[in-house]
Amino acid sequence: MSEGTVDTMVGEAAHADPVDLEDLHVTVGRRLRAASMRYSRSRYSVVEVLAAGGRPLTLPEILAAGHEQGLAQSSAYRNLGELVEVGVVRRVESGYDHSRFELHESLTGHHHHLVCIDCGRVDDFEVPDEFEAGIEGLAGVARAQGFRVESHRFDMLGRCPACHGSA
Amino acid sequence: MSEGTVDTMVGEAAHADPVDLEDLHVTVGRRLRAASMRYSRSRYSVVEVLAAGGRPLTLPEILAAGHEQGLAQSSAYRNLGELVEVGVVRRVESGYDHSRFELHESLTGHHHHLVCIDCGRVDDFEVPDEFEAGIEGLAGVARAQGFRVESHRFDMLGRCPACHGSA
DNA sequence: ATGAGTGCAAAGGCTTTGCATTAGG
DNA sequence: CCTAATGCAAAGCCTTTGCACTCAT
Numbered sequence: 150m151s152e153g154t155v156d157t158m159v160g161e162a163a164h165a166d167p168v169d170l171e172d173l174h175v176t177v178g179r180r181l182r183a184a185s186m187r188y189s190r191s192r193y194s195v196v197e198v199l200a201a202g203g204r205p206l207t208l209p210e211i212l213a214a215g216h217e218q219g220l221a222q223s224s225a226y227r228n229l230g231e232l233v234e235v236g237v238v239r240r241v242e243s244g245y246d247h248s249r250f251e252l253h254e255s256l257t258g259h260h261h262h263l264v265c266i267d268c269g270r271v272d273d274f275e276v277p278d279e280f281e282a283g284i285e286g287l288a289g290v291a292r293a294q295g296f297r298v299e300s301h302r303f304d305m306l307g308r309c310p311a312c313h314g315s316a
Numbered sequence: 317m318s319e320g321t322v323d324t325m326v327g328e329a330a331h332a333d334p335v336d337l338e339d340l341h342v343t344v345g346r347r348l349r350a351a352s353m354r355y356s357r358s359r360y361s362v363v364e365v366l367a368a369g370g371r372p373l374t375l376p377e378i379l380a381a382g383h384e385q386g387l388a389q390s391s392a393y394r395n396l397g398e399l400v401e402v403g404v405v406r407r408v409e410s411g412y413d414h415s416r417f418e419l420h421e422s423l424t425g426h427h428h429h430l431v432c433i434d435c436g437r438v439d440d441f442e443v444p445d446e447f448e449a450g451i452e453g454l455a456g457v458a459r460a461q462g463f464r465v466e467s468h469r470f471d472m473l474g475r476c477p478a479c480h481g482s483a
Numbered sequence: 484a485t486g487a488g489t490g491c492a493a494a495g496g497c498t499t500t501g502c503a504t505t506a507g508g
Numbered sequence: 509c510c511t512a513a514t515g516c517a518a519a520g521c522c523t524t525t526g527c528a529c530t531c532a533t
Contacts, residue, residue, distance in 0.1 A: 187507065189513060208497085221515045226498060228513090242411030247497070263463045272461065276454055283447055287472065291441060295477035296430045304469045305454065310462035354532075356488060375522085388490045393523060395488090414522070 168200055168257055176256065180235045191220050195228045196237065196252070205241040205249035205262070205271045243304075245269035261302075265309035274305060335367055335424055343423065347402045358384050362395045363404065363419070372408040372416035372429070372438045410471075412436035428469075432476035441472060 177196050178188040194217030199206060201214070208225055229250050232238035237256065241249040243264050249271055251257070259281070263272045288298040307313075344363050345355040361384030366373060368381070375392055396417050399405035404423065408416040410431050416438055418424070426448070430439045455465040474480075 185512085187512065189507085191514075219515095223499075223516075224514050227500095230499085231513095240411075242409060244407075244409030244411075263458055263461060264469075265463075266466060272463070274458060274461065276457065280450055280454065283450055287443055287447065290443065291430055291472045291474065294430060294439065294441065296432075296439070296472065296474050297480045298472050298474040299433060300473045302431075302469070302471045302473060305458045305463065305465050306467045306469060307458065307463050307465040313464045352487090354487065356532090358489075386490090390491075390524075391489050394525095397524090398488095 168252065170197075170200060173200055173252075173256060177232075177237050180237055184235050186231060186235065189228075191217050191224055192228050192232065193217075194220065195225060195232065199238065199250060199252050202251075204273050205243070205251040207247035207249050209247065211250070241271065243269060243271050262304045263309070264304050264306050265312055266306050267308055267312035270309050270311075272309070276303070335419070337364075337367060340367055340419075340423060344399075344404050347404055351402050353398060353402065356395075358387050358391055359395050359399065360384075361387065362392065362399065366405065366417060366419050369418075371440050372410070372418040374414035374416050376414065378417070408438065410436060410438050429471045430476070431471050431473050432479055433473050434475055434479035437476050437478075439476070443470070 173196065174188075174193065177192075181188050181192065195211060197216050198211050198214040201216075202210070206214075208222065208229075211229075212220060212222065212225060229238055229240070233240055233250075236253050238250050239253045241251055241262070243249055243262075246269065251273075254260070257273075260273045260275050263274045265271070284301055284303070287301075291298045341355075341360065341363065344359075348355050348359070362378060364383050365378050365381040368383075369377070373381075375389065375396075378392060378396075379387060379389065396405055396407070400407055400417075403420050405417050406420045408418055408429070410416055410429075413436065418440075421427070424440075425442075428441045428443060430441045432438070451468055451470070454468075458465045
């Protein structure tokens with residue numbers, strides 16, 4: 150479960166939707182102000198790191214990226230929590246040591262995850278529309294059990310390139 | 317994130333494969349002995365509670381079911397960890413307060429989960445074979461990103477009957 | 484007797500919170 | 509100026525670990 154620098158780890162798995170930084174910051178600023186919160190330098194930095202990461206990052210990774218020097222751990226967690234509340238960030242629990250955070254799907258588009266069972270790395274992963282449509286269909290099965298479905302989560306678990314190469 | 321007693325919460329979502337208790341304990345005993353471990357009273361109890369639960373349970377829930385009185389929390393965690401190692405139990409991280417534990421799929425059959433975003437309750441959920449087959453197909457997409465796929469995880473998130481009734 | 488299992492209490496590790504200080508509008 | 513945001517340190521919470529005791533074979 151070690152972690153290199155974010156830059157090292159970004160790798161080739163690109164978003165189908167690379168997110169325009171310009172628009173991104175405008176949108177985020179708007180959402181924060183709508184909640185009478187300020188788009189402070191640290192929040193800006195956190196958003197920038199997440200956008201650059203292109204995959205869910207842990208707090209240590211976010212701090213290591215250090216687009217804002219000397220950001221306190223507690224502040225980073227607080228920023229992330231606030232950004233989650235205004236719908237800019239989403240928390241991703243992969244079940245490993247740290248929680249991970251990514252930009253909200255309203256900013257990056259709907260996607261799923263590839264989770265490495267060796268190092269805990271998580272990459273984005275897009276599936277064909279037809280598959281996505283099939284998922285919608287399943288909501289009916291859930292409803293039959295009395296559940297009111299809001300969303301879904303689909304992960305492929307396995308080994309990332311770095312881990313199945315060496316291990 | 318409150319939790320009632322296990323018996324209260326089992327509800328109607330039944331396994332398609334209700335697991336024969338007789339066979340279950342025989343199999344578990346075999347797997348433990350194969351690792352030169354004993355099928356102690358507390359391990360037996362934990363397995364029984366999980367089988368009765370029919371859905372992933374938290375440690376508090378397992379202790380509350382109390383099929384074995386006065387089982388220490390640390391012992392329960394230790395038992396669960398050992399049972400995971402011999403392939404009898406699987407740990408399910410739902411991303412809420414507690415981890416959850418269920419009998420291994422080799423004992424209950426492959427299934428997915430319905431996760432309540434209000435109370436954290438998790439129920440089992442089976443999908444049509446054709447959907448499951450579609451998932452296999454996706455492994456190819458992941459492989460294209462350099463991932464070696466081992467398994468998958470699919471959850472529907474929403475509100476359980478108890479939560480969308482009251483809230 | 485001998486090794487496995489258990490209970491109790493303490494330690495760990497990630498995340499959150501309190502509070503005084505700093506900064507932004 | 510007035511409120512929001514930050515840093516530091518302490519507290520929380522779930523889970524794991526150390527160690528002496530007990531139990532089963």
